[in-house]
Amino acid sequence: MVNWPLEIVRAVLLTVAVFTFMAVVGAMFGVLLERKVGGWIQSRLGPKHVGPQGLLQTVADTIKLLQKEHIEPRAADRAIFNTAPLVVAVAGLMSWVVIPFGTLGDRVLVVRDLNIGVVFFAAMASLTVVGILAGGFASNNKYALLGGLRSASQMISYELPLAMALIAVAMEAGTLSTVGIVEAQAGWFGSFAFRQFPAFVIFLIAATAEVNRVPFDLPEAESELVAGYFSEYTGMRFALFQLGEYGEMFAMAAMATTLFLGGWKGPVLPGVVWFLLKMYLIVFLLMWVRWTYPRYRLDQLLNLSWKVLLPAGLVWILITGYRVTF
Amino acid sequence: MGQLAAFIILSVVTLVAAVVVVASQNIVRSALSLIPTLLGIAGIYILLQAEYVAGIQVLIYAGAITVLILFVIMLTEHGTGARFRQVNEQVLPGTIAVAVLAALLMAVFFGTAWPRPAGALPQYSATAIGVTFLTNAILVFVVTSFVLLIALMGAIVIARRER
Numbered sequence: 001m002v003n004w005p006l007e008i009v010r011a012v013l014l015t016v017a018v019f020t021f022m023a024v025v026g027a028m029f030g031v032l033l034e035r036k037v038g039g040w041i042q043s044r045l046g047p048k049h050v051g052p053q054g055l056l057q058t059v060a061d062t063i064k065l066l067q068k069e070h071i072e073p074r075a076a077d078r079a080i081f082n083t084a085p086l087v088v089a090v091a092g093l094m095s096w097v098v099i100p101f102g103t104l105g106d107r108v109l110v111v112r113d114l115n116i117g118v119v120f121f122a123a124m125a126s127l128t129v130v131g132i133l134a135g136g137f138a139s140n141n142k143y144a145l146l147g148g149l150r151s152a153s154q155m156i157s158y159e160l161p162l163a164m165a166l167i168a169v170a171m172e173a174g175t176l177s178t179v180g181i182v183e184a185q186a187g188w189f190g191s192f193a194f195r196q197f198p199a200f201v202i203f204l205i206a207a208t209a210e211v212n213r214v215p216f217d218l219p220e221a222e223s224e225l226v227a228g229y230f231s232e233y234t235g236m237r238f239a240l241f242q243l244g245e246y247g248e249m250f251a252m253a254a255m256a257t258t259l260f261l262g263g264w265k266g267p268v269l270p271g272v273v274w275f276l277l278k279m280y281l282i283v284f285l286l287m288w289v290r291w292t293y294p295r296y297r298l299d300q301l302l303n304l305s306w307k308v309l310l311p312a313g314l315v316w317i318l319i320t321g322y323r324v325t326f
Numbered sequence: 327m328g329q330l331a332a333f334i335i336l337s338v339v340t341l342v343a344a345v346v347v348v349a350s351q352n353i354v355r356s357a358l359s360l361i362p363t364l365l366g367i368a369g370i371y372i373l374l375q376a377e378y379v380a381g382i383q384v385l386i387y388a389g390a391i392t393v394l395i396l397f398v399i400m401l402t403e404h405g406t407g408a409r410f411r412q413v414n415e416q417v418l419p420g421t422i423a424v425a426v427l428a429a430l431l432m433a434v435f436f437g438t439a440w441p442r443p444a445g446a447l448p449q450y451s452a453t454a455i456g457v458t459f460l461t462n463a464i465l466v467f468v469v470t471s472f473v474l475l476i477a478l479m480g481a482i483v484i485a486r487r488e489r
Contacts, residue, residue: 004328080358116452119381126389130361133396137354145400152397156390176378176452 102271147228164313
C-alpha cells in the first residue's frame with residue numbers, strides 16, 4: 001500500500017532538488033559555458049568581468065532578469081501568455097525524473113525508476129512544443145507566431161527519428177527502464193554508442209533539432225524572426241523559457257549519456273562524477289556544433305528528417321530486430 | 327483514501343478542462359484545454375496501473391495530436407486572431423443529448439456487476455501488451471495498421487493533386 005503523505009513530501013522535496021539542479025547546473029552554468037565555449041571557438045574571451053574569470057556573470061544576469069518589469073502586450077491572450085513559459089519549464093524539469101545520476105552504495109540515484117522510463121522521457125519532450133506554440137500564438141505578434149509554427153513543424157518531424165532511436169535501444173536492452181538500459185551496457189564495446197552506433201547518430205541529430213539549437217534553430221532565428229516565439233516575453237517569464245530550453249538540452253545530453261554512453265558506469269571515479277563528465281562531453285559537442293555550423297533552411301530541415309533520418313531509423317530497427325531475434 | 331483523492335482531483339481536472347473545450351468561444355483556448363483533459367485521463371490510467379498506456383497517451387494525444395490541431399487552426403485565416411469568436415448555436419439540443427447519454431451510461435454502469443477476474447496484474451504491462459498484439463490480437467493489429475497506411479497514402483494523393 002502506498003503511504004500517500006510521505007510520497008507527497010518526497011515528491012515535493014525531490015522536485016525542489018531537481019529544479020535547483022536544473023536551474024544551477026543546467027541553465028546558469030550552461031549559459032556561462034555556452035558563452036565561454038563560443039568565445040573560445042571564435043577566438044574571443046567571452047564574459048570576463050563579473051567574478052573570477054566571469055564565473056558569476058550568469059548569476060548577475062539572473063538577478064537582473066528577476067528585477068525586470070513583466071510586460072504583457074495589450075492584444076495578447078493573457079491567460080495563455082502567462083502560462084506558456086511554465087509549460088516549457090515544467091516539461092523540461094519532468095524529463096529529469098527518469099534520469100539515473102549515479103549510485104550511492106547499492107542504491108541508484110534516480111528520482112523514480114519508472115518501468116516506462118524511455119516512453120516517459122519522449123512524452124515530456126513532446127509536451128515542450130505545446131508551450132512554445134502557445135507562447136508564440138498568445139503574443140499576437142507575427143514573428144512570434146511564425147517562430148511557434150516553425151517550432152511545431154520541426155519538433156513533430158524530429159520526434160519520430162528520436163523515438164526510432166529510443167525504440168532501437170530499448171529493443172537491444174530488452175527494457176524501457178533507464179536504469180535497466182544502463183545496466184545492460186558494460187565497457188567500451190558493450191556500450192550502446194558502439195553496439196547501436198546508427199541510433200546514437202540519429203538520436204544526437206534529432207535531439208539537437210528537438211531542443212531548437214543551431215543548425216536547427218529556425219524557431220528562434222534572431223536574424224529573421226527577432227528571436228521568434230519569445231520575442232514578446234520580458235523578465236522572469238523570458239528567463240523561464242531560457243530555463244526550460246537549457247534544462248531540456250541538458251536532459252537530452254543526460255539521456256544520451258544514459259542510453260548510449262553507459263550512464264554512471266566507469267572505472268576508479270565515483271558514478272556521479274562519470275555521469276557528469278559524460279553529460280558535459282555531450283553538452284560540449286552540442287555547443288561545438290552550434291558555433292561551427294550555419295542554419296538550415298526550413299525545407300532542408302524537413303527533408304533531412306523525413307527523407308533521411310526516418311528511413312534510416314526504420315531500417316536500423318529492422319536490423320536490430322534481426323540481431324536481437326537470431 | 328489517497329487513491330480516492332487522486333481520482334477526484336484527476337476527474338475534476340479532466341472534466342473542467344473538457345467543459346472549457348466545448349464551451350470556450352476562442353478556438354485556440356478550446357484546443358489548448360484538450361491538453362489538461364488528456365493529461366487527466368493519463369493520470370487515471372496510471373491509477374489503474376496501466377502506465378504504458380498513460381505514457382503513450384501523453385506522447386501521442388497530448389504531445390502530437392493536440393499540436394497538429396493547433397497547427398491547423400493557426401494556418402487558417404481566423405485562428406491567428408485572438409479577437410475571433412465562435413458561438414455554438416445548438417447549446418440546448420446539445421445539452422439534452424448529453425444529459426440523455428449520461429443517464430444511459432450511468433444506468434449501464436450501475437446496473438453491471440463488474441466481476442473481478444482472478445489473478446494478479448502483470449508487473450510490467452508493456453511486454454504483455456506487445457505479446458498480445460502479436461498473438462491473440464494480431465488480426466486487429468494488422469487491419470488497424472493497414473487502415474492507417476491507406477489513410478496516409480490517401481493524404482499524400484490528395485495533397486499531390488492540388489499542385
